[in-house]
Structures are given as C-alpha cells and as structure tokens.
Amino acid sequence: MSAASEPPLTPDSPVPAPGGTATRAGSSRPRPDADTLPRPAAERGTAAPEDDNQAVELAPYTIPQVPAIGWDPAPSPRRRWIARGLLLAVLIVQAALSLRLLAAAHPDEAATMVAGRQQLAHLLHGTAVTSDLVGRTPGSPWLYPPLAGAAANANGIFGARVLSLCFALLTTVLLYSLTRRLFNERVAICSIAAYAVVQSTVVVGFYAAPEAPAVLLVALAAWITVFTARRPVALVLLAAPAAALACAVAYASTLAMPALAALALATAWPHRRLGPAALRALLLAAGTAGALLPFGVLGTIAGWSPARGQAGRTVGGILLDTVQWGGLFTVLAVAGTIAYVRREQMHESPENGGVTTTRAQRALLGTALTATALLVPAIHLALGSSGAMFRHLGFGMLLAAPLAGVGLTRLVGAHFRHPQLGILVWVALLALGLEQSALRYQNGPDSGRLLAVLRVHAEPQGRYLTEVDGLAEYYLGTVSTPEQWVSARNGTDYRDAAGVQHHGDDGSAAAIRDGWFTMVVLDSTAPAATDRALAAALAAGGQYRLIAQFTSPTGDSSTYKVYLKH
Amino acid sequence: MSAHPRRAGRYRRLTLPLLTAALLLVTACGPEDPGFAMQDTEDLAQPAPAAAATPGAATPNASGAPSAPAKPKAVPVGVPYDVTPLLKPAGKYLGAALPDVPGSMDALAPYTAAIGKQPNVLEYYAHWRGGFDTAGVRRIYEAGALPYMAWEPLDHSLAGIAAGETDDYVRGVAKAVARLDLPIAVSIAHEMNGDWYPWGRQAASPEDFVAAWRHVHDIFDRAGATNVIWVWSPNITDPAPNTRLAPYYPGDTYVDWAGMTGYFTRTGPKTFDTLYGPTMAEIRTFSKKPFFISETASEQGKRQRADIDQLFSGLEAHDDVIGFVWFNIVKRADWRVEAVPDTLAAFRQRVADPRYGFDIRNPR
Secondary structure, eight states, X not given: OOGGGSOOOOTTSEEEOTTSOEEETTOSSOOOOTTTSOOOHHHHSEEOOTTOOSOEEOOSSOOOOOOSSSOOOSOOHHHHHHHHHHHHHHHHHHHHHHHTOOOOOOHHHHHHHHHHHHHHHHHHHOOOOOOTTGGGSSSOTXXXXXXXXXXXXHHHHHHHHHHHHHHHHHXXXXXXXXXXHHXXXXXXXXXXXXXXXXXXXXXXXXXXXXXXXXXXHHXXXXXHHHHTTTSOGGGGGGHHHHHHHHHHHOGGGGGGHHHHHHHHHHHHTTTSOHHHHHHHHHHHHHHHHHHHGGGTHHHHHHTOOTTTTOOOOOHHHHHHHHHHHHHHHHHHHHHHHXXXXXXXXXXXOOOSTTOOOOHHHHHHHHHHHHHHHHHHHHHHHHXXXXXXXXXXXXXXXXXXXXXXXXXXXXXXXXXXXXXXHHHHHHHHXXXXXXXXXXXXXXOSSOHHHHHHHHHHHOXXXXXXXXXXXXHHHHHOTTTOOGGGEEETTTOOOEEOTTOOEEOHHHHHHHHHHTTOOSXXXXXXXXXXXXXXXXXXXXXXXXXXXXXXXEEOTTSOSOEEEEEEEO | OOOOXXXXXXXXXHHHHHHHHHHHHHHHTOOOOHHHHTTTSTTTTOOOOOOTTSTTTOOOOTTOOOOOOOOOOOOOTTOOOOOHHHHSOSSBXXXXXXXXXXXXXXXXXXXXXXXXXXXXXXXXXXXSSSOOOHHHHHHHHHTTOEEEEEEEOSSSOHHHHHTTTTHHHHHHHHHXXXXXXXXXXXXXXXXXXXXXXTTXXXXXXXXXHHHHHHHHHHHHHHTXXXXXXXXXXXXXXXXXXXXXXXXXXXXXXXXXEEEEEOOBOSSSOOSHHHHHHHHHHHHHTTOOOOEEEEEEOBOSSTTHHHHHHHHHHHHHHXXXXXXXXXXXXXXXXXXXXXXXXXXXXXXXXXXTSTTBSOOTTSOO
C-alpha cells in the first residue's frame, strides 16, 4: 500500500481496530462498555479473525472492570478499619506518652485526693469533712474530687491518674469523630495525631485534676453540637447538660463556652439561614447557663479566676510559656483556618454530604474553633499568671485540633504531594510534647525530698502551716492528720493572746509571730502577697529556723522552704 | 480473607470487656508511688544509734589511738542534713582547736589520748579568701567531730562584704557547704567587739557587722546551705566593758548559738561567773540562744587546776551553756592542756563525765 493512498493520521482520524472496528485515537483507553469487554473464557473459546482463517487463543484471565475514579467517597469496611487502626495507634501513642510520666503527686493532685477521700467518706458514711483543702479544687467539690478519691482509694495517685488517662483517651475518640464529621477522615486522623502529642494533652491525661473530665465533657458537648447541626434547632439543647457539667467539674471550662456557642452557629449556618443558626447558638448558651443556675455554680464561676492561688509572672514569661506550650499547634490551626477559608476542599473525600459553604461560613467555623487556643493565653496574660495555664490550654488545643488537622493535611498537599512536611511538623510537635511533658513532671522542687524532711519533724501534736497544699496531708497520713496542716493559701483564722481575731494572711502572720505553728512550709509559687507576709513574720519572730530548702532541678525559680520552730 | 461475620461480631463484643480488664490490671499493678517510696527508707535523716566506739563514749585503747567513730546510717540522697538536733543537745560539746587541723589530723590522736576522750567539736580558722576546705571539713566530720569554721575577713572590710564585694566568693563557699551536706558551725568575724582584729570595733561599726552577717547568711540560705550552725561569737566584755553587744547582734533569725571567747588568765577574772557571767547576762537581755564558749583555755600557773574546776563546774551549773572549745595551741602563750601534768589530770577527770563529748550523729 502506498503512503499516498493511506488516510492522514490526525488526532481525530479514525484508526482501524484489531477487530476491524474504528476507534478515536484521542481516547487514551477503550471505554469499558459491554461491547469491548472480554468475555469469560468459557464463552470465549477461540476467536476467528475475519481476515485470517487461523484461530487465536485468548489469555486465560479476565481484567476486572476499571472504576471511573480511583477512590470511593462512600463508606466501606476497609476504610473504616484502616481509620480505626490509625485511631487505635494514636491512642496507644497518647497512652504511652502519658504513662511514662511517673512521679509523686503534685500538690494540686494530692489536695484533690485528700479532699476527695473525705468527701467520698462523707457521701458514703456521713463522716465530717474536716480538711480545708475542699475549696482548693478549681471546680465543684462534689463532682470530680470524690471520683479522684475513689480512684486514689483503689490505687493511690496511679489510680487517679489512670482515671484521667481514660478521660483523655475518650476525648481523643470524640475529637476524631467530630472532626471527621466536620471535615473528613484524613483531617480527623491528622487532627488527633497532632492533638495527642501536645503537652497539655499528655500532661492533663496523667494528672489527677478536674480538667481531664472537663475537657472530655467539652468534647462531648462539641460532638453533640456538630452531630445535631442538620437536625432541628432545639436538639442542640442535648449538648447543654454536657457543657454545664464541664463548667461545674472545672470552672476553667467556661473559657471554652463561647467557642461552643459559636460552633453551634457555624455548623448550622451552611444548612439553614443565619437566623435559625444564631438561635441554635443562643439556645445552647441559655441551656448551659440554665443548667448551672439552680446549683449556684454560675455565681461561683463568676467569682473564680484562672490565676487564683498562683504566683504572678511577667508578660514576657507568660508569652514564652504560650509559645513553648502551644505555639506550633496554634500556628498550625491558624494556618489551617486560613487555608480552609480560602479553599473548602483539597480533593479529600467529603463527609458533609456535599454541602458547599461560603467563605464567611468557613471563616466563622475556623475562628470559632481556633479562638480558644488564643483566648486562654490572652486571659492568663491579662491576669499576669501562668501557673495553671498548662492545664487550661487543653481546652484551646482540643477545639483548635480540627483546624490543626486541616493545616497538616494542606501542608501535605493533594495526593500526598509533600508528606515530608507533614511528618516534619508532627515530629516537631511530638518532640516538643515529649520534652515539655517530661519537664512538667520534673519541674519544681522534689516533693519526695520535702516529704522526707517533713516526716522527720511531724508529730501527733504539731501544728503546721503550709503553702504546699495537699502533699503532707496525702503522704504523711501515718505521722499526722490532715487537720494538723493549715493551708497558708487559704489563710488562717487566729485569735492572739490579746483576743484579737486575725484572718487570712494576717492570721497566718500573727500565728507565726506568736510561735503557734510548729513548722512552716513556704512555696515560692504561692501568691506573692502570702509569701511576703509569711516570710516577713518568720524573719521578725526569730522563733523559726530554716532547716531545708529545695530548688527545682530544672532551673526554674520555684523553691520549697521548711522552717522549724526551735 | 475476612473473618466469619458471626465470629467477628463476637470479637467486637469482647473488645470492651477485654479493654476494661486490661485497664484494671494496669491500675492494680501500678508502680510504687515515689512520694511514699522515699519515705519508706528507715529512719530518714535520723542519725545512727550510739555505738560503743562513739566519740562520747570512747576511751583510747591500749595504744592510745582513738576508736573509729560509728558509721552513720544511710540518709536518702538529696535530703539536707538536719542540724536541729545539734542546736541544743542533751549533752555538752567537748571541743578543741588543734594545730594544723584540718589540713592534718595528726594532732587529734595524741590529744584524744591525753584527755581520755575524743573531742566532738574541732575548731579551725579560715581566711576570707581562696576556696572552702571541703576535704578538711569532711576529715573532721569523719573523725566524729563537728567542724567549726571561724571565718576571718582579714583582707576585706565588713562594709565591703555587706555591700557585696565578696559575693562571688561567699556564694562559692555557700554552694560548697550546701553540697557537702554535713553539719558545720560557722562564726563570722569573731571577737568583733574587741580592737585587736582588723574587723574589730576600731575598724567597723556594729551596723557594718550586722549588715555583713545578714548578707552572708542570706547568701547561704539562698544556696540552700541549711546545714550551717551560725555562731555569733563576741569576746567576753571584760576587756571592752564600754562596748555594748546588742548593736552587734544580727537577730535570732540569723543566729543559732551565742558564742563567747574568754580565757582564764593570771590577771583576769578567776571564776566562771566572773569571767563569763557579765557577758551572759548582757546577751540574755536580747537573745535566748544557747551559749557556746567558742574559745577558752587557762594560762599556765598556780591557778590552772582551779581554772579547770571553775570551767567545768560552770558548764555543769548552766544548762544553757552547751559546750566549749579548748584552744590547745601555742600562741602568745602555751595553752596546751597536756603541758602541765596536774592540769591534764584534772581536765581528764572532768571530761570523763558522760555528758561531755556525745556522738554528734546521735545527739538525742
């Protein structure tokens, strides 16, 4: 055949198929329609080409039908089990990070357990609550402390901390679920992977304090809020008891309440008009406040301060703490918010039923979730104290985690284009979390050494004033009773020889001047006014001698001082 | 290949109970609480009980060598030495200042053999410069005695010390003392009410002395050196009757013992009460701290034996005088107790009383 007689080969020109049927050269592969699919071998046998009498034997296998797209957004058992496997892996990592933090109880933990044991005994047997540590718990004394007391009765500080670990792990599960609902599976996995390794999660997950159950309850309230977004507006009230309970368990939960209300609005807005969505937020806020009102908790919360009982800190110091403890995570969440506002999807499998959102709606959701991570340091900055910020940051980290997950997925890019960036950021988060959580447990003077000294001097008839609340009451039960230890942070009611009644720091100072206490324990992390008043009274009286001083091995300025009356 | 649906369902149902059981197991087998673990050490910070060979009960063996002191019980690492039992012990300190101690402990054994009992305080004099003789102090303690450092600011004014001129040096000493973690008595600028030392009343005001004392004390406190017994040590008022002691007193918070330097001389007061009484009476007007005779001896002569009797009788008559240091060095005179056999015999007889020279590691 001559070249001149052949038809020209252009992209649109038909080319002869092997079977004699012409197809378009522009089609990269044949359409998997019924006509072109190979038939089963049994039906197939041999084919006889039209232009050749010789029979051609076909391959003894079949090529399955090629799907139209490479992935399927619909739920499947494989996807479900892979996601659950990753969730389990994250939970194992989180548990391992927390469980490695073995140390003696911190004063706050010890105070909670002492108060909790007494309250539990009061609830079960009606015995009187005599400890002055009941008011030390930054939450309702009748919710978390008895629970911690029961756990402590079962296995001491380890039992109470394992209880917190259970709360923390459940929080991570809820976070996974709600993030998946808000965004998608990939974001959810990234979100919990980042959240599980930050310092606040690791520490609060192994710290006998009411923040652990409170964070869980906030997560539950957020979960209900997200999952009822497409349902009738009134259903958001289901989240109100959890939110109210969170506020009662730990007063610091109120820091997360504005974000929860905003979340109620932001999650409903794409599905309904702004008015009903706003009504949803109002309902949640009103429902939460209404649930707290009958128990008088609202008034207590109004009088509470996140800096209560904490020493002051400079603005620079608080900013440094903020950057160290939550800086990278917050930056990731803010970056995620910006990326999310700019672009809703990144070829991920959508979980929201294909509802498209406007930029304003996305901005509201991103801001609502990220704001608490910024609000917590801002409040501590305004109050000039960061003593309890490592625990309060947990609320901010929880709510910002979905956006941090978005940030991480956007960093990796579509089709896992830059996995190394995601790995880099996660490893940095892990390293910071590891270091900071370990430091958190090593920080401060060695309580074991302090207790060893106190034990030598504790007597059944002694009276002790201590700024290190809880430790002696919890650990020195064999040589003293909790009633012998007076909390200097709470102050002392003392009547002097002239019959004058003194209260608070003045009472403590007057009692020291009169030599009322056998031993005085100072803690530099106590409020400065208390510390100053006690130190001045000790110096002026001349009846007490400094017998031991313990400084922090990590170089922070916290110090315990033990003065003995001679 | 996937599991059988019914079996998979069974596994799923078992997950929660299995997880709960594992959690309970972990809780039940939890590690020991470090807060309790440290306290479980027996008799924390408590000294060992007295043994037959303790300084207080020791008598020289046939060769005259002192018996080895009892080894103290192990104290948890990091718990500061508790000096409070040493502040007002039931017994009385039997102290000595011996030549070359603590650089060399050679003088200790002959002295112990001579008086029949090992001293439980050994005083030495340290300049306000150089380092802190950690090894020497440790040698004294290991010999069974409380180290007593008379710290002499020969090259620095008290006003300069108070102003922080020597802070780096003082801080270094404070940290070394804290690290040493053994009991040590320290006096600063002793006999400050006299005029024979460069820091005496002719060179420094009482305010300078008090400011310097408090400044140094605070540095030691900040360093965590709670193992120091602070001995405020004026000279007896006899040679300086017009110099009041109260302005020199840093305060009860800064002082553990009210020391006194007072020697029995041929021309001075002849009795315990006339020698120390006026000083003790004056100090009692502003302080209730125990008295400690931080330097004494008797000048050789006819009265020496009577001086020994006066010293010990006075010590036994006053419960608030907790001990003394015998200056057993030839300096301007021969103060050695063993120089005169009669004096030595009297001294040996009086120190045989069990109240003298208790074991500092078991003072109760």
